[in-house]
Amino acid sequence: MLRALVVDDEKLVRKGFISIIDWASLGIVIVGEAGDGAAALEWMKSSEIDLLFTDITMPRMDGFELIRQVRQQFPQVQSVVLTCHHEFDYVQEAMRLGAIDYIVKTLLEVDSSDTVIRRIVERCHWERGKITSSAETASRQASPSAGQAIVFVPRERGEDSGELFRLPLAKGSRLIRLASTGIWLTQPTTSNTAAEIDRELGDRLLAIWRPIMVTGLEGAGSVEEIGRLVEGSTLLNCLFYAPEQTGTLTFAVSELKQRSRLDHGGIVPEHWYTLRWALHTDEWKTMLAEAERLTVEPEAWHAFTGRLGMDWSGLLFATAESHRLLEERERCRTWRDWRDWLGRAASLIRSRMDELAMSREVMGCLIGAVIYMRQHAGDKINQSDVASHVSMSRSYFSQCFAKLAGASFGDTLRTMRIDLAKRLLRETDAPVYEIAERAGFEDDKYFSRVFREYAGLLPSEYRAANR
Template sequence: MIKAVVVDDERLVRKGFISLIDWSSFGVVIVGEAGDGNAALSLLLEQETDLLFVDLTMPGMSGFELIRQVRQRFPAIRCVVLTCHHEFDYVQEALRLGAVDYIVKTLLEVENADETIRRLVERVKWEDSTRELLARGEGRVVAADLALIYLPRLQGGSEEELFQLAVTKNNPLITIQDMWMTPLLSRFTVDEACLEFTRILGGRWRAALVSGLRDRQLQEVEDVLGKTLRQALFYYSGAEEPARLNFGELKRMAGERHPAGEEILAEGLNLRWTLDHEAWEVFTSRVQQLQPGHEHITAFSQSLLQDWSRLILKAEESEQLEISVTGNLNWYPWKNWLRQFSGCVQRRMLELGLSKEVMFCLIRAVRFMRTHAGDKINQGDVAAEINMSRGYFSQCFARFAGETFGESLRSMRLELAKTLLLETHYPVCEIAGKSGFEDDRYFSRLFREHVGKLPSEYRAEGMER
């Protein structure tokens, strides 16, 4: 029998919950109850317990704190949340602390109580069988060569969805960090599972079929998958779903670091790949080879939008690219996104009637100006940097930027000043110098003219936010 304890500060609610369910029909016996967290901890010291139902909003020790202490002091006990709160963030915090499931008290009726407890008891039995199957000798090892790994594509994926799959009803389901693993201990047909996975979970989850796991320590498997699985799936080029991966290859990936992956993205900010086909092929193939993290790819795209939304991208193009970012869950949609960005750059070049080389020189000029906005640079310095005559550069730049060189550099310097005002404690007079302005009084007057307030007022309002 599964021994359970109910903890709720409202006695009538506690008694009502206990009397609502025919516990013995599920192999559960209520061995105790408590009205607060401290009483519950005292009871657990005396009474062997498998399952603890915990109300979250109790006076004194909250349900969150009780779950935290139970996980530390009685790690074999599973905690189930009793709550009136159905908000995801509220329940998610309890699950993060180690609760295995939750029950919304206001939604629990005679009609659905049995199904709720049946689901919970099945989960406990599955986890018990998992522990037995994974325990060999002193360590815990994976007893199967193949395992299915499930990852939610977006935040909010619940493991409850996974229990709808037949494969999880015939094999254990193990939580590994923010993913779940089913070692395939019973007979398993990949094609049938793929069809079931697609039909039930649709696009909400991604799965990987990992081989080479037999007799691996579970801790090693957890460490390696935590470090590499999302990265491997991000760059996975196969057509199969679930993706086919080998644990040995994942372990090799875990031991490698590719700082050059981040370097290739930093180099890509020069936009040469947007104008030249050969540069495009080199850039995209190097990204796929060096595999910078998906978070670095996302940051790279945000930099492109931030840097070029006004100078190159039209408002509607920028908006469309911003919207499509959220749907890029692996490298191949990202590659298409970069191709769209490249198309925008080339259309802008044709509209301006510029050659590829001149367009690239102007992009270089803007990047140089932004990098050195705080230095004493002028139009001649920038023209020399990109190997153009000053007169021709002035003409091309005005066409490209829609304003003169001086106006553009001044805007960059004011943006730099805004950043320094909010992110440093330098006095205003020093910020003027660091932003490229020699006269702090002129700087303050110009800042108010363009921003609508004095630098000191801008800083004060920013600190209040």
Template sequence: MIRAIVVDDEKLVRKGFISIIEWSAFGIEIIGEAGDGRAALELIREKKPELLITDITMPGMSGFELIELARVILPNIKSVVLTCHHEFDYVHEALRLGAIDYIVKTLIEMDNIEPIIQRIVDRIRWENEHRRSEPTVQSEGFQSALVLVPEVVTEAGTIVSLPPSVQGEFIELECGYRMLPLSYLKSEAQLEREAKIRLTEGFRTVHVTGLVGQQLEDLRSVLTERLPDYLFYLSESDKAYIQVPYTEMGKMQKADERIPELEQYWQQLKWAFFHVEWERFTQEIERVRPSSRSITDFAEYMTAAWLARFGWLEENHWLFMNTKQYRIWKEWRSWFREASMIIQTRTEQLEISKEVVLSLVKAIRFVYERLGNGITQEEVALHVNMSRSYFSQCFKKFVGESFGDFLRNQRIEDAKRLLGRSDYGVYEIASMVGFEDEKYFSRVFREKVGLLPTEYRANSRKTV
């Protein structure tokens, strides 16, 4: 039996349509009905029908949208549209989206509906038999795979339609991609045309080739681990359709062991001031190819530790509001270039030399690393080879507050983090952030935060 559901927002029409046909005589079982698209999707998820019969014009979600979303859930589901005579032009759109037939509601009579239902049943059976006769992943292996890469912002249940030249069900990968192994492919050019038309809404389409002899689980693992970063550095990865040879991904080496070394250099910020260092910064990234996550983490560090901390974002907030939109290195490279220009402009406004700014950056990083110790301004000035008085003058101009205030504020921020995320006692946290006296720590904390450490901890845990 072909399991089917009927969807129409007009209850009388829906009930009448279901009752006028002897469905069992055609090998069809009506397993459910719905009055709108949302309810229909729930039915589809729950009962997994083979046939969807739907009205086109419905409130909330149209029949077109329902057909496409149904194929996200069940790629092999067949659809038939119900239409009125004045909606006939819509039928062409439904057929383009994969509907196999249509029924004109105003012309339904017993003597004409039965041939239509039989035609629909014959079409479904023919397609099912044709699909069973094709090579399958399990029996014949696969030659390539279609991978859908979501764009930066995608809603749950993003519409995805299979192109007509391929069949199967997508496999979810841990990286958020969807993979469809292909046991054979009639035409690469045809797939590219179809993919550009049918799969680009919210996704980029990647055709991974050269998979003969690969095991499915190995493929899943390699695509999950390597494809995101391969695409991240690919110069054409912003295109809607990309072909990727599997062997190219196999050449990629993990850069994890180089990340700490790279980050130490990145954080010096020399690349933001000097052309030679900028070239080194970008070329080293493109040669080593650290993960996209490492690049994103460093950009967030830049924003939090430098650009936002010193008020440099006020006139340039547009650059930092939507960093999640950057999905490839080419875009991030532009981001870092813009960030370097902001840093240089700010440096010129402060009338401090690049060399002094880099020394102050080094000093601040030194403070961050030793907040829990009894660090002094003299010690920091010595570390960056500056006199105490000149260091004090430049530091206040650069940071906007004296070294002593900066040090206390950083210690209080560290204490807030520990109070919210750990179970250490207040006296332990005071010592950990560099205060020798618990009472003095509590007094300074209250002056800065407006609450005692115990009160702050209680409030922070209420909001978790």
């Protein structure tokens, strides 16, 4: 007998559905009922079922999410959708998530119910037979799949995972989402080759997902334990720098562990912030080679490029260019994507240099001056100090700096000090007079007046508004 659970938020509809059918004669026993998806999952944690009948539109957790969760947590359970005549668009989505059939509640009658349920029972037995056969085959082959996992990495952010649940290789095995956003993992019940995985996904899904087969996982334990092992490895870093290809990549977990021991932490070297790579061809080539050698992590690239886009808006990039660069970061998924992004940023910086009619050497000095000013905005520095730091005469530095910044040195330094004061007001509880001193202002009354001119609020008002 198949054990079944019925889920519908309308109690009368739920009871009516259960009472209209002679379940026992069709090989089914209704063992429970629930009013929404969340309650159904709680019920399933303590009671075993084979078949789930679920409505789509429900409070707390709808039918779509319930089917998705059941595929992850209880892969042997088959799902059937209970729908109304006007919900056929929903049915397609549910089937894509892994439902095996659907029942139109408004059309279900005593005379026709046996045929509908018998069809579902046959499909359920067929699915269970496939899973059993796969498990027996794997057992006869000394369980080769125990040492293999398949990871699906989206090529774009926000990819829909629904179609992964319908893949034959995921049948009878759990498909879980890793903590890394949008990444899914399954441990198939049978072994697969890269070519077999490619054929199963087809060109369309291969264009959406990057499948990675991880081998050498014998004795790794449950799919959750494998997921933690994969997350703790450098798989994503290896994939990040791997040559772009549409087919399945293969990594041995021992190889990933070895790379993990050699990994330097994936941080961005500080000297890259000087932007010499954007001005000089040889420095550009050196940075690319260094990036691949250090295997800088994707998150570090995201932070590094975000800082560049914001720090140099209005100086090296026009405001619109900066916004566009920051938006383009969200579409970067591989090292090649980031390399192209850096190339576009470098091109914009060189265009700015040409626009100002400056040499690479002078542009590099001005970039160094701005970096130095930001680092020492709270110190007692003046234009002579900064010009000396970048080895330029004071008068020539003043002229070139004004061209780059579109404002005098004094106005620019004052703006940097106000920005520093804003950050200190947001992040610390230091009194205003101390904030003024730490931001490079000798007089707190003068500081308050200047702050109000720039921010439109007194320091105390700004702090209150940003807490």
